[in-house]
């Protein structure tokens with residue numbers, strides 16, 4: 001996915017820019033208590049049921065169903081344009097930020113549909129975080145303030161000491177603490193690309209997501225930074241369910257527990273051809289098209 005308006009407008013998990021400006025006050029149910037800032041979340045099951053998507057009259061997904069299991073890493077693979085990023089953005093209600101976008105189906109977070117009319121968008125985006133292809137820290141904000149940027153958006157109160165503890169915890173879990181602990185006041189924009197991406201992961205973790213969506217998170221990074229992010233993902237997986245879009249088959253094989261292969265045959269919307277545990281998908285795929293794709297024969 002290329003950097004688009006959605007990413008520019010929604011740098012922290014897709015939480016709205018207007019919330020950042022304070023124009024949309026949070027109600028008591030949405031506001032978190034102070035101690036919540038330091039509590040860790042538990043991973044959640046995420047299930048898409050019969051999800052279809054359109055941009056205007058153009059249907060790009062057709063009745064996609066997929067269970068992304070709690071505490072596991074699911075990789076979404078498939079050729080360009082088959083709807084992987086659209087599917088990912090539907091999972092935390094970012095698809096609806098595109099004016100012409102429409103969708104059908106359900107997305108269940110531990111069995112509760114995030115699209116139920118009474119559910120708030122902010123709740124879905126707080127529970128289901130997003131890391132984008134291009135690292136998008138707030139470049140002028142300090143490393144420390146980048147990590148805590150989401151607290152204000154979610155109305156989470158924290159004392160200075162709690163914020164300090166949270167900053168260390170999230171940077172440690174994102175695999176960045178040792179590299180930045182002596183320069184927390186330096187601007188986030190001064191970090192390398194790989195460090196910036198880990199800062200964005202830390203920023204996402206600070207609002208205690210139960211699921212983390214990652215859209216080609218390493219495509220702008222060198223192999224060493226890629227490897228560090230992959231290690232970070234493996235370490236995070238037991239506490240945050242991860243869904244990653246990747247074009248890199250080696251990466252899908254290295255990091256994921258499960259894979260879903262998307263395909264949009266000529267002139268038809270994207271759909272899942274095959275889904276299963278990663279080893280089987282690569283070593284003994286059931287569908288010839290999966291075999292051809294994972295072995296680099298097309299795409």
Ligand SMILES: Nc1ncnc2c1ncn2[C@@H]1O[C@H](COP(=O)(O)OP(=O)(O)OP(=O)(O)O)[C@@H](O)[C@H]1O
Pocket residue numbers: 001002055060078079080081082083084085086087098
């Ligand atoms: N904002 C948009 N407006 C209109 N059409 C869009 C928009 N975003 C995506 N599409 C179309 O939806 C289809 C699916 O795009 P999507 O980005 O989800 O595919 P993808 O599999 O993630 O591709 P890639 O691997 O290249 O990122 C494509 O035909 C694309 O042109």
